[in-house]
Amino acid sequence: MTPTSGKNKVTFKSFGADLVGDLYVPEGFDEAKKYKAIVGASPFPQVKDQIPATYGPEMAARGFIYLGFDYLGMGDSPALPGEFKQSRYMFRLIENTWDAVSYLGTLPFVEEIYGLGVCQGGSIIASAAVTDHRIKKIAMVSGMMAADDFQWADRDVVNQQIAASNASMQKMYESGEPDYVTPFLLNDEMTKEEFIEVGGNPMVGETYDYYGRDGVKGPIAVPNYTNMHIGDQGMQSLISIGQAYADKIVQPSLTIYSKSAYTAICSTQFVEKLTNEHEELAFDDFSHVDFYYKPEAVKASTDAVAAFFNRSTD
Known part of the structure; x- marks a missing residue:
């Protein structure tokens, strides 16, 4: 394909299915030239019209080609035959x-190809890079790489989540019908006040401001997004290998996070285990979700990522 400057709809094969993506291309694109390209990885449970639609234009404006896409079973990408949508x-x-x-x-x-992941996307990029050395550098923003201590801190709660996920998987297997749940206890109709009342963690307010019915990237603003998800998701998301394989990563890496964020431990413990050439950038004045969409936080992160990807490693 020969893209044009700006956003280009593309498809590519994975698991035999056509995944749908957006390829963001710099202004003044010249197909005869060579460009550095970025594969983007988004937070759970996002689609390409959320983080990729924010970071894609920003990285293209900094001279990079950026690919954001819908994972199998998400957004505009199909589920496998016999499976259901909303399954990351x-x-x-x-x-x-x-x-x-x-x-x-x-x-x-x-x-050259680089990887840029935000939130769960950080874990995806870090994990993918372990054995994919076609990815020459990786950057992670508000990344959930060291998720075990964060996700498994309260074993009683985790085991309840696992029990519900196990039951959902069995139900779907026997019925052949999807079983949709709210992983964050947030549905598509809740007000912010209703969610804060049941949310139960320090990030509920900023979570709603982004994902809620009235949020900047919620189901009204992004029509192909929903807060509902397949019911066995808890069995899947509790398995995270980002930190476990951190010492195997050979590519230069950059970790960006907020020191005050509830999720900071997911970056700091990952960094502690790294043995590669690594840079770390910690901010005091941004939250976890600020890096998703707030202009000053997005500018700070994308400026740093661009500088890191452009820096020579010779």
Whole structure:
């Protein structure tokens, strides 16, 4: 394909399905030139019209080609035959990312490929890069790489989540019908006040401001997004290998996070285990979700990522 400057709709194969993506291309694109390309990875449970639609134009404005896409079973990408929509399964996310790298590798104007993940996308990129050295550098923003201590801190709560997920999987297997739930206890109709009343963690307010019915990237603002998700998701999202394989990563990496964020431990413990060439950028004045969409936080992160990806490693 020969893209034009701006956003280009693309498809590429993964698990035999056509995943749908947006390829963001710099102004004044020249197909005879070579560009650095970025495969983007988004937070759970996002679609390409959320984080990728924010970071894609920003990275293109900084001279990069950026691919944001809907994972298998999400957004505009199909589920596999016999499966259901709204199913982000961790190991498939990694394999979808490998296939996205393969797709970028077919483009004659792509010179090198980098990975940029936000929130769960950080874990996806870090995990994919362990054995995919076609990805030359990785950057993670508000990343959930060291998720075990964060996700498994209260074993009683986790075991309740697992029990519900197990029951949902059995129900779907026997009925052949999807079983949709609210992983964050947030549905598409709640007001902010209703969600805060039941939310139960320090991030409920900022979570609603982004994902809620009236949020900047909620189901009204992004029509193909929903807060409902397949019921066995808890079995899948509790398995995270980002931190477990951190010492195996050889590519230069950059970790960006907020020191005050509820999720900061997911970056700091990951960094502690790294043995590669690594840079760390911690902010005092932004929250976890600020990096999703607030202009000053997005500018700070994308400026840093662009500088890191452009820096010579010779």
